[in-house]
Amino acid sequence: MAEELSLRERKKIQTRRALWRAATKLFLERGYDQVSVAEVALAAEVSKMTVFNYMSSKEDLVLGPMKEHIGDAARAVRDRSPGESAVAAFRRDFMAALNAHDASVGMSDDPYVLQMRRMIQETPALLVRAHEYVRRAQMLLAEELAASAEGPDAELAPVVAAQLMSVRYVVHEHNHRRLFAGESAEEVLPGAVALAERAFALVEHGLGDFGTLPAGTDTAQAAEAGAE
Amino acid sequence: MAEELSLRERKKIQTRRALWRAATKLFLERGYDQVSVAEVALAAEVSKMTVFNYMSSKEDLVLGPMKEHIGDAARAVRDRSPGESAVAAFRRDFMAALNAHDASVGMSDDPYVLQMRRMIQETPALLVRAHEYVRRAQMLLAEELAASAEGPDAELAPVVAAQLMSVRYVVHEHNHRRLFAGESAEEVLPGAVALAERAFALVEHGLGDFGTLPAGTDTAQAAEAGAE
DNA sequence: CCGAGAACGTGTACCGAGTCAATTCTTCTA
DNA sequence: TAGAAGAATTGACTCGGTACACGTTCTCGG
Structure with missing residues (x-):
């Protein structure tokens, strides 16, 4: 054996x-x-x-563990049950990770993990490499989505992948901020879930006219600058 | 002076x-x-x-010109007229670039430009750096969007930015493929416009249940593709 | 059971990208 | 026109990463 x-x-x-x-x-x-x-x-x-x-590479000494999870999102979509939409599958998988305090969605409050994360955030080379991994994960997800929705929709798979991964990113960042501020994962969870819900709603329901400037103001940028 | x-x-x-x-x-x-x-x-x-x-850096010897355009998308949104949504402004700017055969949306069929593009595609180091620029452009756009939509929506700005930039990416890639295949920019344009329209529609109206596996129910708007 | 050859990990020497302190040259001033 | 100020340029250096050669460990035939 x-x-x-x-x-x-x-x-x-x-x-x-x-x-x-x-x-x-x-x-x-x-x-x-x-x-x-x-x-x-x-x-x-x-x-x-x-x-x-x-x-x-030198970066892998830090980011090696992250590399293993590049295909996770794509796998979650591929392994979904019949009748479940790709979006729903992605969402379910992500929500499960959140509730499990998974480090892959930035929910771990282990001091060691936090310390490593801070170092990554503060080191340009590591940050670039980390983003490279995210990009590859997104590409794999796009391929999986394209395989699911053949026909003309397949061309749009990269758009959907970008939408889904960006939800992940936003919540991830949100969690970082809160955890760095000293909150516990338990405290951060409700807010993270709420934010994720809103983000997914935006993606599923559409942007509509997100960010419409109020009519009647002829100097829009001045108004924005004034708010600063 | x-x-x-x-x-x-x-x-x-x-x-x-x-x-x-x-x-x-x-x-x-x-x-x-x-x-x-x-x-x-x-x-x-x-x-x-x-x-x-x-x-x-060495990469800048090739990608230097691209660096100048990192803030373009954000600027297009910032300079929009009152009453116009951020999405509409982005869309208008993008469509204009498309119709102008702008190289920034991959519409130039100048042989020299194509040759450079091919080299970038075939060189990992250049590709990574190029994607890094796209990411920064997306970040700037997200910041601009966050400034526009204050309140709880501001948190979701990165999601919107990702959606919009991914439309750009998809059409960009589409154009590359066609141009590399030998078609002229004039020939590619209609298809590019059509694809962009569909992508923007997806973003504005939402994914719905994109990529639903067949389980008997075909109530989905995206399941009509007759795929699988 | 053992010895030769294959396969694998390791060490040395080296290359190319990017940085630093010092030097040369331009330009502005007295 | 002399000289100071400061920018452009440079040779020497560090560090990440690679090619090649060597020694050590596994495998298989006698």
Whole structure:
């Protein structure tokens, strides 16, 4: 059986863990940009080359776990039950994640997770890479939606995917703000749910004439500037 | 005032142009990844450092022009006339660009532009950076929308921005495909307009139950596609 | 049970992108 | 015209990431 992995395999897992531990420790202590991969390698007692053998880039030392979840949204839609719309499936999956305090929707109030999140937000390179992952998740979702709705609607799948993922994004950001402010996940949940409901309603029901300026004002931008 | 620029200023412009010419020439000849910035510098007869003095990164040698248009969508919304909704303003601006065969919506059939576009599509680093610009454009639009719709709606501005920008994206992609296939901009235009109309309709009227799997009920407006 | 070859992880040397302190040159002023 | 101020430019450097070669561990035939 493959119950007992060979010594080689175990060492591999051990190395990966040591690497990740050393990296996160150093990054949190001194900031991502202030730590070189050579230092991470040194701390993990391997060579720099080995780091890149395990991780495809320096960013992956932080964002590796996130990579695993790129296909989640698409999967939730693909695995929906007959009769359920893609939108409903996405919504149900998202709401479940919210209620489960899942970190993938920014609902975890674990201090360690929060600390990592803050570092990501404050490091441009990590932020760009994280957004890249979101974009790929959105692309996968779009493909899944296109497969569901063949015909002329398939062309519009990317639009629907963007709408759905943006709901995720808005609620995610909202949660960050509240959690960083010191609230607990339990406290944040109701507001998050309410916001999600409103966002989904907007998406399902349409924008209508969102953001109509009041007629009769000939200097609209001046009015806006004045509000600042 | 500064009608006649000084020798220094003119030299600066000249250098920038030489840099851009050398870069695009080499990139198109041999591919983006196969040309180092040192080679670009050599061809433009400056030092490598000078390249980074003019361009903030290697990608900017290609995507620099695109950077100037990041705020366009937000501006179109900000400058709308009173009584016009933000959505309508965005739509009007976009349709105008389409009809004007603007390169910013992928409607230019200039061979040189097409060649550059192909290179961007085929080079991961450039693609990532280009998407980063789109994301920033979307963020600016979201901020503008949030300023317009104060109150609880402001929180949903990012969702609306995502919806609008995704329309742009879909039509953009559509145009690419057709133009790469050899069609002229004139030939592509009608289809692009039609697609844009449908996409905007989807955004304004809502998704409904887009992508409902067949389970006997076909009451959905989107299920009429006769798909599956 | 063992030894040769394959496969895999590791270390060294290197490349290209981007940054910093110092130098050169333009321009404005006295 | 001399000289100060400041911008443009540069060579030297750091760091992320890769190609190649070596040593170590698994596998299979005798």
